[in-house]
Amino acid sequence: MPRTFTPKVVTANALLEGDAVWLTEDNTWTRDMAKAELLTDEAHAELRLLEAAGRQDEIAGPYLADAKATDDGPAPTHFREDFRTRGPSNYNHGKQAEV
């Protein structure tokens, strides 16, 4: 039986600001994870990661992060990725302050 693949998103840090960005279906980088492309197929996910890694003048350190589908779009499953969508908990800085 094929092992089940946990859905993923491609994420990275923006080159200039260093904050978290996610890859969308139409190949842009979004600061809103819910707008990211949810990757449910392992081979496709690897391919998207390779493509992202080629965009060195936009981002740094791309990787595949676990995600789950929600009505609003992809959402994090792990608290680390959850923090990346918001910012630090000691100040109202980062993404939580920008919305």
Add this chain to the structure above:
Amino acid sequence: MYSYNDFDAAFVAERNRQFRAQVERRIDGSLTEDEFKPLRLMNGLYLQLHAYMLRVAIPYGTLNSAQMDQLAFIADKFDKGYGHFTTRQNIQYNWPKLNEVPDILEALADVEMHALQTSGNTIRNVTADHFAGAAADEIADPRPVAELLRQWSTDHPEFQFLPRKFKIAVTGSPNDRAVTRAHDIGLRMVQNDAGENGFEVIVGGGLGRTPMVGKVIRDFLPVADLLAYVEAIVSVYNLLGRRDNKYKARIKITVHENGLETIRDMVESRFEQIKPGFTGFDQGLLAQIEHAFATPAFKAASTDGYEAARLANPAFRSWTDTNLTAHKNDGYAIVSVSIKKHGQTPGDATSDQMRALAQIARDYGHDELRISHEQNVILPHVHKSDLPAIYAALREADLATANIGLVSDIIACPGMDYCALATARSIPVAQQIATRFDELKVEHDVGPLKIKISGCINACGHHHVGHIGILGLDRAGVENYQITLGGDGTEDTHIGERAGPGFAYDEIVPAIERLVLGYLDLRTDPEETFLQTFRRLGADPFKAILYPAKEAQNAA
């Protein structure tokens, strides 16, 4: 204070020019992140969870008011109006933009500061006792030696690609406030029978995933031999240190695997070999540097006003009870300014606070400031008659918290709120513990107690040497906190022992509360500190307090 000579200034300017070009090439895409990463790390620039982070060296923790003002200026112009003082006596900016980092480095160079060798497998910023040059218990100021080591180690061609990072700490006092036994090399000043100054040389200490207490490789090293001996140690390490496994690459493992005797023999023979090359130039340089660290011209004045203010104002008295340390000059005191107001982020100072500290140093502190590894700011030379005015100025800046050495004076690393390596948060845990004990109004009754928190096994928050250590871990996708007990970072360095199973995020603060209040029932009298009680009784009664249910099960 030490001032840059022409060479230092030109060197830093050239490095900044190179880095500016590297940043440009990164931004236009001609350098990949993999290519750029080692270059940025050589300049103290990290990439964190939410942004870049720039780590600025504050060599041996010493700075003047103009430098502090400039740190405030950088915080306002390039960051979010604050900076984070760290256990490595550095300041970190959490929100710089890549394209602005070269400008920040230039602004630093304007006040003789830099971010070199704050990262990478080099000899890092040399740390020193934050009371250096001021403490009553000191043999001699260790900072000239620290500065000599900095000049020798900066861009040393042999030591730019060591097996791993290399940290040196130095103290001029037998009472170790610099945690020298938890560094790759620790230098503790001692006197021999003839009354000459020298160093006890300690090697192979470290925290991280394999904590080890440093071992004495030489009981007494004359000051004149210091550089040659340190170079001998680092070159033996450079040869033997493991490059095959990052987790076994620190010198603590090299010493552990090869044995202290072997390392000592190799170091001594290497020392004999290179010693003739040190023909006295370094000693001439040291003499010049010592000149730069001359004791300020202390004033003589009556301290009657100070005593009267203590009697008149209980808040002032309480602050003087906790935040002052004995100075070598009777009329003077060392002030520790708490950067740990209850509920605030340990070590974070706003730009306004930095400017207030700079102003106080200018007005009353012989223009000197220090950053302590406990993430507080020190005014090393303050005449007692000025203390009431300083206290008033500190209150004005919201910096007058009277909690040095108490429960709420917590070391906390950035943890998962900033750090890309973190497995859990540490800052909110520190904030909540401090807030809780402030509500309980017991911390003065509890007395000296060091709580230290790290957000992962790397132990940047020194949890292994906290009387109570807290280590944040990721257990199956949720934050979990392990408690260690009985650690100590002084000359009697001990690694704390694990108390038992970890606690969930919402259980850790109540667990610490139980533990500390439980200690109050265990101590023989209010004079017996937490650590002394722990040493007398061992871990069992403390474990029983932490895990009452389990205890009940065992009894059943």
